[in-house]
Amino acid sequence: MKIYIADYAGFCFGVKRAVEIAEGALSQLNKGEKIYSLGPLVHNPQVVDKFNEKGIKVINNADEIDDGKIIIRSHGISGKLQKRLEDKNLQLIDGTCPYVKSVHNKVNKYHEDGYKIVIIGDKNHPEVIGINGWCNDEAIIINKEDEAENMPNYDKICIVSQTTNTQEKFQKLSDIIAKKGKEVKIFNTICNATNQRQSACEELAKKVEAMIVIGGHHSSNTNKLAEISKKYCSNVYHIETHDELPLHEISKFNTVGITAGASTPDWIIEEVIKTLENLNNNNMLEAIENTMKKIRKGDIVKGKIISISQDEVIVNINYKSDGIIPKEEISNDPTFDHVSMLKVGQEIEVYVLKMDDGDGNVILSRKKAETIRGWEQLEEDYNKSNVIKCKVVDVIKDGLIVVVKGINGFIPASQISVNHIGNLYEYKNEILKVKIIDVNRRKNKIILSSKEVEKEILIQEREQLWKSLKIGQEVEGIVKKIVDFGVFVNIGGLDGLIHISDLTWERINHPSEVLNIGDKVKVKIINLDKKKNRISLSLKETLPKPWDIFIQNKKVGDIVTGKVVKVFNFGLLVKLEEGVDGLVHISELSTERVKSPSDKLKVGDIIQVKIINIDEKEQKISLSLKAIEEEKNKQIEERIINEYNNQELDITIGDLLKKKRR
Numbered sequence: 001m002k003i004y005i006a007d008y009a010g011f012c013f014g015v016k017r018a019v020e021i022a023e024g025a026l027s028q029l030n031k032g033e034k035i036y037s038l039g040p041l042v043h044n045p046q047v048v049d050k051f052n053e054k055g056i057k058v059i060n061n062a063d064e065i066d067d068g069k070i071i072i073r074s075h076g077i078s079g080k081l082q083k084r085l086e087d088k089n090l091q092l093i094d095g096t097c098p099y100v101k102s103v104h105n106k107v108n109k110y111h112e113d114g115y116k117i118v119i120i121g122d123k124n125h126p127e128v129i130g131i132n133g134w135c136n137d138e139a140i141i142i143n144k145e146d147e148a149e150n151m152p153n154y155d156k157i158c159i160v161s162q163t164t165n166t167q168e169k170f171q172k173l174s175d176i177i178a179k180k181g182k183e184v185k186i187f188n189t190i191c192n193a194t195n196q197r198q199s200a201c202e203e204l205a206k207k208v209e210a211m212i213v214i215g216g217h218h219s220s221n222t223n224k225l226a227e228i229s230k231k232y233c234s235n236v237y238h239i240e241t242h243d244e245l246p247l248h249e250i251s252k253f254n255t256v257g258i259t260a261g262a263s264t265p266d267w268i269i270e271e272v273i274k275t276l277e278n279l280n281n282n283n284m285l286e287a288i289e290n291t292m293k294k295i296r297k298g299d300i301v302k303g304k305i306i307s308i309s310q311d312e313v314i315v316n317i318n319y320k321s322d323g324i325i326p327k328e329e330i331s332n333d334p335t336f337d338h339v340s341m342l343k344v345g346q347e348i349e350v351y352v353l354k355m356d357d358g359d360g361n362v363i364l365s366r367k368k369a370e371t372i373r374g375w376e377q378l379e380e381d382y383n384k385s386n387v388i389k390c391k392v393v394d395v396i397k398d399g400l401i402v403v404v405k406g407i408n409g410f411i412p413a414s415q416i417s418v419n420h421i422g423n424l425y426e427y428k429n430e431i432l433k434v435k436i437i438d439v440n441r442r443k444n445k446i447i448l449s450s451k452e453v454e455k456e457i458l459i460q461e462r463e464q465l466w467k468s469l470k471i472g473q474e475v476e477g478i479v480k481k482i483v484d485f486g487v488f489v490n491i492g493g494l495d496g497l498i499h500i501s502d503l504t505w506e507r508i509n510h511p512s513e514v515l516n517i518g519d520k521v522k523v524k525i526i527n528l529d530k531k532k533n534r535i536s537l538s539l540k541e542t543l544p545k546p547w548d549i550f551i552q553n554k555k556v557g558d559i560v561t562g563k564v565v566k567v568f569n570f571g572l573l574v575k576l577e578e579g580v581d582g583l584v585h586i587s588e589l590s591t592e593r594v595k596s597p598s599d600k601l602k603v604g605d606i607i608q609v610k611i612i613n614i615d616e617k618e619q620k621i622s623l624s625l626k627a628i629e630e631e632k633n634k635q636i637e638e639r640i641i642n643e644y645n646n647q648e649l650d651i652t653i654g655d656l657l658k659k660k661r662r
């Protein structure tokens, strides 16, 4: 293998300078003094770790400290932040790259001259945030073509770039932005170091089989080098250190190029070179062979998907040849669409079906690996009584065929739901929550129940409901059943009873006179007995009381119409309204002596009675027929007296009365 190192790989001038400034500060550090870096000094975790060991602590916010020395990294900061740090009496050690500083100055000047500043770059990158701070955070930051196209027009525009942009991107975006202003100043502030590194990377990527780009995974300029490399080379590996080198893959190439981001120190690049050089040595190749898995037919191994097609999935199982999963070995679920459900790069477990299919390929089965692992998990789920999910893949006469953890199982129709099931086909392709009620790996049998899960949920819901119910509370429910002695009402999962006497204020012969099955009703809880699981409800308690209505509208002395509903020896019971009765005592039946009330009236007679007393406390009403009679008599007497006076007839009042009564 030939190894080529790109020109300008590694620390740029600005980063090197910042690192030297930091090292200088460390060498002058007095005992007890602290030194901080506002954000990681460079975008390279290994360099940051080394500085941390030496005593430079990374902080993300200036508010975290009140004293000590603080290093400003090569990305620079805004003027406002710089002032804040100075106001806190922190000792500033300025590591801002002079190239970045010159962008600050340009932005500051043109902003003051009334230009709209446009920065081409990543709005979240600390360098861009710092630059924006020199024009009062008023810059427009553009990173994509559509952002440039949608930008408003301005009279005067000043365009600058994040120093690590690619030339191509800057050119494309600045051309679009330039059309948005009448007077446009364009400053290509991509730094020379970046230019040189990117051009060298491009040149090298064109001539090698594989490119290794070394640098922090979050480093903007390293990511750009990887982008450029991918344009010209189909095998690009972005690594932070030599440990990440995919040696097995790289050993296949004859020419390998190396470049490194601006924050990558020489020692990391050297380690990578050394590791690659060792690859040329036979011992190393042997070592790689040894790191490869030794696999046998029947093993379950982990692999990474490297390609997916309609007919097969190719998996890297870290073996000398890749493995193939034929379509029929992908899943037990016939509806599983492997093209959309599996992803390249995804790690999966596979079962080795055949070591060599004749063409040197290993034949694998994802389905079988799933089945084996599935049985292990299902036995555990059964023992722990876990609730698991399954998918209904087919419907047969007696129940549902499901796939659970890659294995076919069965839910008998009687175990599907606590509710009545109409059409089993409604469950096809549904995902159900189930419990395993029987499992036998030897007999390949898994019986599941979704009803058990529903039951548990119902129990929990009932428990919750019991806790929430209170005597006196009004709740809504649905009439479930009507029996002679009352009505059962379901109130959110629990059944309560409205006794016939609690249905209405009226007298009824059967509950069906008041409610029908399926009626929605508002009821009042009048008793709760959790031990006996009894809830007593009342419908009439939710309705206005007839007694209250009656006494609001009637008073003593009023004459009302009623119906004789009962005849006693001592009097009559008269129904005045539904739920309101009054008593006519025998002594109030007539002005004449009555031997027995039944001589005078019978059940069903409609009569007029006078209210002679209302006992609100006892809710009793006394009525009188006699009082009406007396009143009538009085009226007659008065009329006769009047007639007598007027006509001066020679008859006695007694005679007249006798005549009248006849």
Ligand code: SF4
Pocket: 012, 013, 014, 015, 074, 075, 097, 098, 099, 100, 163, 164, 191, 192, 193, 194, 262
């Ligand atoms: S990439 Fe250029 S601008 Fe950025 S720190 Fe390095 S030398 Fe300075």
